[in-house]
Amino acid sequence: MNPAGEGLQQLDAISVLNAKTTLVQLLVRAGVHPGDAGELIGLVEAGTLAVAHTRIGGHGGVAPTEKGELYASGWLDGARAVADELGAVAERALRDAVGADASADALDARPPAGRMELERAKVAVLPLYLSFTAVSDLDPEVSEQVLTAVLGTLTTRQRTGYAGQLTRFADDHRVRLERMYAEYGPGSTIAIHGRYSLLHSPTSIAVLERLLTEPTALREEWDAAELPPAWLEGLTTAWGTPA
Template identity: 25%
Template sequence: MGVHQFSSDPLHRISEYQTAAVNAQIQVHAILAAAGLSAENADELMCAIEAGAVAGAQCQVVEWDGSAPSERGEAYGEGWYDGVTTVCNQLVRAADFLYQQRGGAASTLKLIAYQAQRQATQQAAAEERAEEGSEASEELIGQTLAVCEEHYAAVTGTCSAQWDKELSRELVGVALRTVRLAEREAYPQRLEEYLRGNHERLKQLWRRYGPDGLYPRGVYHLVELPESFVLCERIDNAPLWLQGVWEEEGHEETPLERLKKSWLYGTGDKDGR
């Protein structure tokens, strides 16, 4: 640990010393507690050190007595003496006060325990956030894709021979990264209910934006894939998360953006939803 460079401004420097002292006290109390020293004995040691530091300052001030510039006259010398005496007395009182303080060790240990608990909680939360957004299991991808394929076939009249299975699994995996860990096990059933409830809307999506719809084939090419159904559910329930994962995976933004607009704005009430 290197030597800290303190401020050149006296007032600021004193503040820095105070902060450094508090941090040092916390560390020393933690070390003493780890060594098995009781809070009472730790208080005794710390109070003696603090009082001794002030006593050391008082000894330096005592040495100023008699050092008043003689050319300033007798009155000035008497004022100097009175000033040194006053400062010395105040420092003695401060040393007495610091030595009599008790309870610092117990309070500091409570603070250390609180900080440790808080840090552990923050670490656990960070780990949980890191796990959220992780890749889904192959089993869950397969279950989710099966639900999509069943409803997609019912809506479009197409069959699995026309679908790119490898791409489908990849995009379903992207969508599942936006499903929270606690919800993943039940997600296929939840998706099943969602697709059943939006059956007519999905049919309208296919009629308008599918290969035989209003736009040239390939413009809305995600609509031509069964995994578009799970993407629609995610667009409704986790749009920003989906967009973030989609970009993170390196997929082109335009296809997802087109699917999002067609799903949200092209299958509304005015269009017979």
């Protein structure tokens, strides 16, 4: 019980909608397209549900034993049922957020990258890049073209979790990335223009992750965007693996 003598406080559906509508309107006033604002809010909702699903699933594996085996068995069955339903709700919320249809493969397709997907990718790569090196002066338009090619290798589902995927990649390879940017990035003796140009762009982390994970798909998107093949070769050389 809380100090006011009330039970657990929960928002009703109308109050939740009011908060969402208020946030959308504030974002629109700041210049964000209503559809983009709704997509971002929807992704936050879907992510919150996914986190709750993971937590409930984790706790569901340990049942209380003091009330007997039959009780514990029923407790586990109930926990699994709740977790399964919450997972389904999270999946539906994700589909709604990205505008995917109800088909089973909608989230696993690779449509052209949308404006908000591109913006989210920009927000994801910059702090990771700055954790290794300094801001450089590579043309922002070129960076957008590079990120569009990168996102073209990802499904809609993968794009929604791409920030986390990039962060894990950076954490797993931190020492090697530090060495690479020190030798080839801003502040090094390597010129910004040339085969190592990508090392002067925040997009380089995204390109490298895709180059190591989906090299064929990346090269296809790269060629379709008519980006310089030498940039991929330079990044591969800087990383220290055969091209």
